[in-house]
Amino acid sequence: MKLRFTLNGSAVELDAEPWESLFDVLRNRLGIKSVKTALCEGSCSACGACTVLLDGRPIYSVMTPAYRADGRSITTLEGLSRGGELHPLQSAFIEAGAVQCGFCTPGMILAAKAYLDGGGGPDEGGIREAIRGNLCRCTGYVKIIDAIRRAAEASGGGKP
Amino acid sequence: MPFKPSKVILPATREEASESLEALGGGAAIIAGGTMLFRLRGSGLLDHVEALVDLSRLGLSYVRGDAVVAIGSYTPLSDVYRWIASDPRRGRALGALADAIMSMPGWQIRNMATVGGSASIGMPQSDIATSLLALGARARISGPSGERVVDLRDYMAGPLSPSLRSGEFLSELVIEQPIGASAHEKFVVSDIDHPIASASAHLALADDGSVASARIALGGGLRRSVVLESPRALVGRVPDEGVLEEIQGLARDSVDPLDDFVASAEYRRHLAGVMARRAVARAYARAGGSAR
Numbered sequence: 001m002k003l004r005f006t007l008n009g010s011a012v013e014l015d016a017e018p019w020e021s022l023f024d025v026l027r028n029r030l031g032i033k034s035v036k037t038a039l040c041e042g043s044c045s046a047c048g049a050c051t052v053l054l055d056g057r058p059i060y061s062v063m064t065p066a067y068r069a070d071g072r073s074i075t076t077l078e079g080l081s082r083g084g085e086l087h088p089l090q091s092a093f094i095e096a097g098a099v100q101c102g103f104c105t106p107g108m109i110l111a112a113k114a115y116l117d118g119g120g121g122p123d124e125g126g127i128r129e130a131i132r133g134n135l136c137r138c139t140g141y142v143k144i145i146d147a148i149r150r151a152a153e154a155s156g157g158g159k160p
Numbered sequence: 161m162p163f164k165p166s167k168v169i170l171p172a173t174r175e176e177a178s179e180s181l182e183a184l185g186g187g188a189a190i191i192a193g194g195t196m197l198f199r200l201r202g203s204g205l206l207d208h209v210e211a212l213v214d215l216s217r218l219g220l221s222y223v224r225g226d227a228v229v230a231i232g233s234y235t236p237l238s239d240v241y242r243w244i245a246s247d248p249r250r251g252r253a254l255g256a257l258a259d260a261i262m263s264m265p266g267w268q269i270r271n272m273a274t275v276g277g278s279a280s281i282g283m284p285q286s287d288i289a290t291s292l293l294a295l296g297a298r299a300r301i302s303g304p305s306g307e308r309v310v311d312l313r314d315y316m317a318g319p320l321s322p323s324l325r326s327g328e329f330l331s332e333l334v335i336e337q338p339i340g341a342s343a344h345e346k347f348v349v350s351d352i353d354h355p356i357a358s359a360s361a362h363l364a365l366a367d368d369g370s371v372a373s374a375r376i377a378l379g380g381g382l383r384r385s386v387v388l389e390s391p392r393a394l395v396g397r398v399p400d401e402g403v404l405e406e407i408q409g410l411a412r413d414s415v416d417p418l419d420d421f422v423a424s425a426e427y428r429r430h431l432a433g434v435m436a437r438r439a440v441a442r443a444y445a446r447a448g449g450s451a452r
Contacts, residue, residue, distance in 0.1 A: 067168055
């Protein structure tokens with residue numbers, strides 16, 4: 001079936017099969033390498049590496065039919081920087097040392113972006129819940145939480 | 161990949177949806193959020209599927225009502241949670257459903273999975289289904305000859321096999337007169353696992369603080385969900401330690417647990433009691449009760 005959607009601000013048009021996931025289309029056909037699979041054979045383990053934003057909401061692209069993207073807007077990590085300038089969350093992850101192997105980082109940043117865009121603030125409880133659907137096996141989360149807190153504080157998030 | 165449906169049908173009206181389902185018969189799979197369907201792509205369970213009938217364009221994403229709460233079957237769990245959390249009275253009465261939603265690991269799942277899908281999967285492992293059973297939810301089913309409403313217990317006939325006739329699909333969950341308070345408790349090894357045991361309790365209190373009516377649903381690793389309607393051990397009494405002990409025993413004796421590498425039947429049975437006890441205690445506290 002013919003799909004038309006917006007990917008990181010650009011119009012995309014392609015044919016997708018009914019059984020293809022959004023992940024299949026993004027990574028294997030559109031070359032979006034920030035979305036990854038990890039533990040999904042037979043059963044999703046909610047690792048979050050396939051996270052993308054669908055109309056601003058974080059979802060797992062592995063479990064989403066590709067055709068659901070039709071007429072909608074998809075954001076991946078590739079869409080965050082502007083004119084060579086990193087997104088504040090990307091900068092905060094670097095400053096806080098929140099990246100080790102980097103596998104989980106795109107999903108973490110997108111989950112955090114949805115949280116901050118939704119008015120989320122620097123409180124640790126809110127940040128932990130925001131990234132609960134994303135696993136990191138290197139950092140122990142401390143620096144990731146620190147990075148999101150820095151970005152929240154810089155943007156004034158969570159204040160009335 | 162064995163799961164290869166040749167088409168997706170996106171009906172714009174309920175009549176179209178029913179016509180498609182009737183025409184396709186057993187070759188059709190109804191798709192809502194799609195999380196379970198896409199998770200089972202490689203399992204072999206869906207190899208017979210020739211077409212997906214998609215509920216996304218039927219206007220079934222809503223939560224509304226006060227005396228009677230109606231939740232469209234296509235409503236994502238995140239929307240249901242926000243609706244409940246926006247009002248303290250809802251937060252008490254529908255607390256079990258809010259607890260169940262927040263017990264799922266992360267907003268990604270909550271933004272995708274729907275209430276109707278969770279009910280239709282029909283597995284005791286579903287926290288959402290267990291909470292809806294405790295809330296006495298009913299299933300509004302849309303079909304070729306109009307609508308019918310059945311108890312969710314009857315709709316949940318078995319795993320991945322809801323009680324639907326030809327051309328029918330779940331359009332709405334209905335919770336009548338959500339009063340009192342409810343809570344959901346579960347025991348999991350890690351966030352992403354199915355619960356080893358779970359329980360939801362819904363209590364309405366009398367003026368003297370005793371329990372006027374109660375419904376407890378037990379889920380997790382059971383052969384089938386269990387619903388205890390106003391157990392005698394609870395009604396007319398204040399759930400103090402002695403009463404909670406009785407509830408724990410009652411729940412333990414009511415379940416038919418699985419026995420597998422995750423947990424033994426005996427352990428699941430024990431935890432069913434503990435979860436029921438915790439759910440009742442938390443629902444009672446949420447209702448404003450105090451067992452001295």
